[in-house]
Amino acid sequence: MSKAARIPDIAHMAGVSTATVDRVLNRRPGVRRATVERVMQAAERLQYLPDADVRAALQPPPMQLVFLLPAGSNRFLRMLGDTIGYSQEHCTPYNVQCRVEFVEGFNPEVLAKALLRHGARADGIAFMALEHPLVRDAVDQLAERGVHTVTLISDLSGARRAAYVGLDNRAAGRTAAYLIARFIGERPAQVAMIAGSLSYRAHEEREMGFLYLFKESFPRIEVVGLREGHDDAERNYILTRTLLDQYPDLAGIYNIGGASDGVGRALKEAGRDQKVVFIGHGLSPDTRGLLIDGTMDAVISQSPQGAMLTCVRIFANLRDGRDALTGVETVRGQIMFRENLP
Secondary structure (H helix, E strand, C coil): CCCCCCHHHHHHHHCCCHHHHHHHHCCCCCCCHHHHHHHHHHHHHCCCCCHHHHHHHHCCCCEEEEEEEECCCCHHHHHHHHHHHHCHHHHHHHCEEEEEEEECCCCHHHHHHHHHHHHCCCCEEEECCCCCHHHHHHHHHHHHHCCEEEEECCCCCCCCCCEEECCCHHHHHHHHHHHHHHHHCCCCEEEEEEECCCCCHHHHHHHHHHHHHHHHHCCCEEEEEEEECCCCHHHHHHHHHHHHHHCCCCCEEEECCCCHHHHHHHHHHCCCCCCCEEEEECCCHHHHHHHHCCCCCEEEECCHHHHHHHHHHHHHHHHCCCCCCCCCCCCCCEEECHHHCC
């Protein structure tokens, strides 16, 4: 600290009162941001404070980001929530603070209320969208208030969200169909799908891609129906047992959503785990185990940490006045087999 400079000198240079300088230097609230900057710049010029202290004081408060994820037994989403919780150090360069909240899944009214509630305090919200007018209206209300939203994993049509972070889900469905068809071979066969819920646009798009690839390229394979398991392991177990009873020669299952462990348990109990081609989503401890023991043949996944950091970069771009996707790479899916597990 320079002995020559005094608080009155700082006040004179900044054009404020000595009381205001005292409030700024002691970091007490109630002073406008522009005034804080003038006082700290004067203190720096007069060498009243070290450069590091000035830089710290001039840095704006961290941007407050909230991630809203559906509650339940989807282990990939739980992994994503855990990643957000313990990766704060990766967010430090962007001057943001992230927190996650799990809300009731498959309920658009609950999700819309959560968006508006958190939007009253947060600077940005990333969330897994449900395709519903209530959710769309909540996003548009937040946009009117200047609160940016980013859809994560599942997008929302016709809404004023800032960006979408996730897979090309139609391509993911086509990829799953291609893998199943290649594993089955040229023979006629029946395959089935289990979704979390088609109220997720992601699941709807995966279904469309899955169906169309068979129609275009593998017409000898028949898709025998779609069941909704709401990403619940017990429900997926029951649905799979029912499918196996209805279609004794079932050759493949595509689990569009989560809770693949329920599907795997049903296949094992029926003695079909090494006979039915099984493709799912989200590399997590349960799907890893199913890949290793051969119950699952492939998992289409994306990096939880990569998804989180992509959201953070988008919000940082918007805060700094850049286009949302400046410097942001497109999310790419990974196809995991037993032999290439990380």
